[in-house]
Amino acid sequence: MSEPPPVDRAAIAADLDRARRALHDLLDHASPEDFERRSNGTRWTNEQLLFHMVFGYMVARRLLVLVRVFSRLPDPIGHGFARALDAGTPVFHQINYLGSCAAATVFNRRRMGRHCDRVIAKLQRSLSKESETNLRRSMAFPVRWDPFFTETMTLEQVYRYPGKHFDFHRDQLTLG
Numbered sequence: 001m002s003e004p005p006p007v008d009r010a011a012i013a014a015d016l017d018r019a020r021r022a023l024h025d026l027l028d029h030a031s032p033e034d035f036e037r038r039s040n041g042t043r044w045t046n047e048q049l050l051f052h053m054v055f056g057y058m059v060a061r062r063l064l065v066l067v068r069v070f071s072r073l074p075d076p077i078g079h080g081f082a083r084a085l086d087a088g089t090p091v092f093h094q095i096n097y098l099g100s101c102a103a104a105t106v107f108n109r110r111r112m113g114r115h116c117d118r119v120i121a122k123l124q125r126s127l128s129k130e131s132e133t134n135l136r137r138s139m140a141f142p143v144r145w146d147p148f149f150t151e152t153m154t155l156e157q158v159y160r161y162p163g164k165h166f167d168f169h170r171d172q173l174t175l176g
Contacts, residue, residue: 007135007156013124015163019057020120022166026050026175027113034175035109041172043097044104049169051104052096054116056165061122063158071137071155078140082151085142092145127159135159 027050035047042049070078085092107115135156141149148164150157 004136006132009127009130012127012156012159015160016057016120016123016127019163019166020116022170023050023054023116024113026170026173027109030109030175037174039169039172040174042169044100046173046175047109048100048104049173050109051107051112052100053166053169054107054112054119055100055103056162056169057116057119057123060158060162061119061126063153063161064126064155067137067139067153067155067158068134070139075140082140082142086144089142089144092142123159123162130155 030046035045035050037046038044039046039049044052070081104112136154138152138154138157140151141153143149143151146165147168148161153161
């Protein structure tokens with residue numbers, strides 16, 4: 001059996017930085033009216049949705065911890081955990097919605113850019129320290145929680161997840 005190719009850390013790091021720059025561009029060019037306007041296809045305003053996009057990077061940091069832990073446990077434990085989370089999907093979606101509404105009042109248009117910079121810097125540092133073995137570790141995921149979650153995800157996939165989440169929601173913004 002041949003060794004898989006090394007993870008392209010540079011591509012992941014570049015995608016993290018791309019999204020960081022894109023967020024700053026969106027924040028810099030939106031008017032006060034743009035921030036208050038409803039987004040397309042969500043119940044959030046643009047400002048709330050922008051925070052939710054940043055939140056995807058915050059969530060990724062926590063998911064990395066879970067993958068590191070659950071990948072060391074027997075598979076049935078991880079699969080049971082994912083099934084339990086899937087069962088709570090309606091509650092998760094409500095908390096996800098209300099949490100982003102509330103958090104956007106703290107990490108608002110004036111603060112979320114700096115917060116995003118800090119979160120992405122932490123992701124960049126942890127990515128640079130990951131071993132190839134760790135990047136291949138995986139666990140079962142609650143596939144009903146997010147369209148970008150797959151039944152099993154590796155640490156590498158978790159590092160790539162927030163960029164997909166960001167781009168998906170970017171298309172829902174209704175900025176001028």
